[in-house]
Amino acid sequence: MGGLLHLGVAIDQPHAYDAGAYVELxxxxxxxxxxxxxxxxxxxxxxxDTAGVLARVAPETSRIGLVPAVTAVAGREPGAVAGLDWVSGGRAGLLTHGVDAPGPLPADPVCCVDVTDRQPASLAARHADVALVRAVSAAHAAELRGQLAARAAEYGRDPREIRVLASLRVDLGDGERAAEPGHGGGGPRPTAQGPLYRGGPVDLAELIAVWHAEGAVDGFHLLPVEPRRDLERLVNGTVAVLQHRGLFRTFYPGGTLREHL
Known part of the structure; x- marks a missing residue:
């Protein structure tokens, strides 16, 4: 399924503990x-309890993948994710920023690794279905992808098995305005929290399309600065533009997260 554009989004909401808030997003x-x-x-x-919250989201959705963060590869977290995979009908994944204990990751569900330093990069090369990289340009993303591919090959894996997504914070508060200098066509702006795009949904769609067309990434993992505001603008603006251009799906051909990828 290489060549397809893949998009994921964070639905984190500070101080929101009611599952209903996450169901909506x-x-x-x-x-x-x-x-x-x-x-x-x-x-x-x-x-x-991220897996617990998403287990309550599962029956309120039917197709989208549900990926909670976990902090270890042993213990209750993978078990909770396995339960989420069951209640969601195969739509669960797990997101890890590293490992806290030795041992293999669960064979299922889908494994997403946030590649921010050497240890997670090694973990991603061995086990990841999806690797999240932080890049400030398409060239930078391509360089990180090449490094990950080389390491995956060392472990005997086909690098094409790994979907590489650029992790990007997005601030769409300016509505339809063009991207601010240093946020759009030249690449997102580096910040202490990671690369940041600030501007309008249309220019964000162009950035996504260009990076994907150049083969730098398979897609993006988007982190809205203002979840409710920005996700609505992502879906109705950025994603709608990509769909209109024939670059992103308009329906789910399958029912599990692995089928989406």
Whole structure:
């Protein structure tokens, strides 16, 4: 399925503990045909049971992938994700920023690795179905992709098995205005929290289309600065433009997260 554009989005909401708040955003993302949503307790709020919340989201959605962050490869987290995979009908994944314990990752569900330093990069090369990279230009993303591909080959994997997505914070507060200098065509702006795009949905669609066409990435994992505002503009603006141009799906051909990827 190489060549398809893949899009995921974070639905973290600070201080939101009611599952209903996450159901609303997951449904919106599903309406746009996105591959998956992620939920990371580190951003949503301390003590949030990400897998538990998404297990409550599962029956309120039907196609979109549900990917909670986990902190270990052993213990209750993978078990909870396995339960999520069951209740969602094969739509679960797990997002990890590294490993806290030795041992293999679960064979299922889909494994997403946030590649930010050497240890997660090695983990991604061995196990990831999806690798999230932080890049400030298409050339930078292509360089990171090449490094990951080389490492995956060292472990005997076909690098084409790994979907490489650029992790990008997005601030669409300016509506239809063009991207601010240093945020759009020249690549997103580097910040302490990661690459940031600030501008309008249409220019964001162009950035996504260009990076994907150049083969730098397979898609993007988007992190809205203002979840409710920005996700609505992503779906009704950015994604709609990509769909109109024939670059992104208008329906889900399959029912599981692996089929989306």
């Amino acid at each position: 997951a449904r919106l993302a599903e309406r746009g045909g996105l591959d998956f949503v992620t939920l990371d307790g580190a951003f949503a709020g301390p003590g949030l």
